[in-house]
Amino acid sequence: MAKLVMNEGEAAKAARRVLQRADELAAISETPGALTRVYLSPEHLRANHLVAGWMEQIGMTTWQDAVGNICGRYEGLNEGAPAILLGSHLDTVRNAGRYDGMLGVLSALEVVAFLYQHDIQLDQAIEIIGFGDEEGTRFGITLLGSRGVTGTWPEHWLACEDAAGVSVAQALVNAGLDPARIGHAARQPEEFSAYLELHIEQGPVLEQEELALGVVTAINGARRLNCRFTGEAGHAGTVPMSIRKDALAASAEWMIFIENTTRAHGPNLVATVGTLQCAPGAVNVIPGDVHLTLDIRSPEDASLEVLLGQLLREGEQIAARRGIAFSAETYYSIPATPCDTALQRELGTSVNEVQGRCLSLPSGAGHDAIAIAERWPVGMLFVRCDRGVSHHPAESVIEEDVTLAVQAYTQAVVRLAQTPLRAFNLAEEADALNLISPCVALPEWTKNVVAQRPYDSLRALTESAAQLTQAWNRNDLLLALSTHPRIGEKAQGSSKEAVLSQGEQSAVNTRNSALSLALVQGNAEYEARFGHVFLIRAKGRSGEEILAELQRRLHNSPAKEEAEALEQLRQITLLRLEGVFA
Numbered sequence: 001m002a003k004l005v006m007n008e009g010e011a012a013k014a015a016r017r018v019l020q021r022a023d024e025l026a027a028i029s030e031t032p033g034a035l036t037r038v039y040l041s042p043e044h045l046r047a048n049h050l051v052a053g054w055m056e057q058i059g060m061t062t063w064q065d066a067v068g069n070i071c072g073r074y075e076g077l078n079e080g081a082p083a084i085l086l087g088s089h090l091d092t093v094r095n096a097g098r099y100d101g102m103l104g105v106l107s108a109l110e111v112v113a114f115l116y117q118h119d120i121q122l123d124q125a126i127e128i129i130g131f132g133d134e135e136g137t138r139f140g141i142t143l144l145g146s147r148g149v150t151g152t153w154p155e156h157w158l159a160c161e162d163a164a165g166v167s168v169a170q171a172l173v174n175a176g177l178d179p180a181r182i183g184h185a186a187r188q189p190e191e192f193s194a195y196l197e198l199h200i201e202q203g204p205v206l207e208q209e210e211l212a213l214g215v216v217t218a219i220n221g222a223r224r225l226n227c228r229f230t231g232e233a234g235h236a237g238t239v240p241m242s243i244r245k246d247a248l249a250a251s252a253e254w255m256i257f258i259e260n261t262t263r264a265h266g267p268n269l270v271a272t273v274g275t276l277q278c279a280p281g282a283v284n285v286i287p288g289d290v291h292l293t294l295d296i297r298s299p300e301d302a303s304l305e306v307l308l309g310q311l312l313r314e315g316e317q318i319a320a321r322r323g324i325a326f327s328a329e330t331y332y333s334i335p336a337t338p339c340d341t342a343l344q345r346e347l348g349t350s351v352n353e354v355q356g357r358c359l360s361l362p363s364g365a366g367h368d369a370i371a372i373a374e375r376w377p378v379g380m381l382f383v384r385c386d387r388g389v390s391h392h393p394a395e396s397v398i399e400e401d402v403t404l405a406v407q408a409y410t411q412a413v414v415r416l417a418q419t420p421l422r423a424f425n426l427a428e429e430a431d432a433l434n435l436i437s438p439c440v441a442l443p444e445w446t447k448n449v450v451a452q453r454p455y456d457s458l459r460a461l462t463e464s465a466a467q468l469t470q471a472w473n474r475n476d477l478l479l480a481l482s483t484h485p486r487i488g489e490k491a492q493g494s495s496k497e498a499v500l501s502q503g504e505q506s507a508v509n510t511r512n513s514a515l516s517l518a519l520v521q522g523n524a525e526y527e528a529r530f531g532h533v534f535l536i537r538a539k540g541r542s543g544e545e546i547l548a549e550l551q552r553r554l555h556n557s558p559a560k561e562e563a564e565a566l567e568q569l570r571q572i573t574l575l576r577l578e579g580v581f582a
């Protein structure tokens, strides 16, 4: 049977290759000795070429798309199947680190390399994109690569110019691309089922928590505002303290409020006064006019709005108390990008498997996932980086962390890219047993269903599982019923069986007290007569129908009732099995 778990040795080897390739890519720079690689530059095209070569070595077909992203596809079991998209960006800031973006692309290559080495094709294809522009270094506009894939380039982008006066349109031509064809980079919604991006954290949280990996909950939304306190300039020697209208003192009071209040909102919200200009700005003049900027970010738009409202109201109040004016104007606003909860769960499971614990955290920095999230569900995996340093040559990661990252990334992709049936076919025996054991408390049956793997189709599985139920006898019935809740008495607890049973019985209205009472009495009579709980497939039946069946079956002979109860047990088991593989 194909092997579907990347072991530690394989992961360590993959991590070493990732780090070595990051060094190779870092050598492709416009400035010797410092890494700068901007969108549509000759260095960008060389990096694309190098990455395409690596993709081809692991069985991927490659192409450069119409906006200059380098793309590769590793086909799934059925040609043309939807793909799970992996990737990150290959462009950099000026004098950059070598992992921001590149670590994601290189780790994605290792996911595919693992599949290729083991000759595994999943139900879904895997695609990797090395996005051409995330940083916005060259043209001052960002996410050109990922917005090419979503097909959301605004018209005016083609006219944007770099510092040398070269427009995006001209840069495309210089790179051998056609500005009239940028729409061809756009992908259809049905082509991808999910986007998973691995990235260095670029912050200190994982390091503080002593963890290699974390799962991103959301990419922070942000607002930027120009704010102003307008008081009255005056002579620093003659104007008494009691009648001053000092705009800088008001700003100081507000800044302390911003810091304290933002802290009180918990660790995920941040607010910064990053610039402050004070006029007239002389040692002997009371400041009459202060311009300051406020930058505020949060993984949730609602909490951001609440905090921002609080901060602005306080600005007004401080100004009113001091008899001066306050104004604030938002000039930049980007909503938060929540990561898909199912993808977070999947990544969390994988992270737990490799590091024994999983931390969820928001991303303070922007990523390609912001654009991709407009079309597809996104998930992000963060890798610890030294002191959180990024956008700097000192950016660094350690091999042990990359080892865990590649392992977790691979596990998540492999699980997501398969149907439950394939996962069942390929799973270790214990995992396969676990998956279907909630169907019925008969270990012998469960073992036999697992032993007959692999199944070609769901139909083959259900037919074989149904066949195996034909061997059940009274002993099996009693064993299975020992864990079955009574009908009308909803199962307690959070075991998988209890959760299933509750769902199955949801049509039984326990607030109908006449019905409940009749079921209690019927159950008691039934148990006294047959020595086990009454069992009926509840799905598709109303409470009244169930009660009628209970009353009818009370008159059965023991042999007839045993046959009926066994039939109900078979039906419940097979329904549950269907649910597992739905």
Ligand code: 2AL
Binding pocket: 484, 485, 486, 487, 500, 501, 502, 504, 505, 533, 534, 535, 536, 537, 538, 539, 572
């Ligand atoms: C159940 C149960 O758990 N699910 C279902 O369909 N019937 N229990 C029962 N006693 O009939």
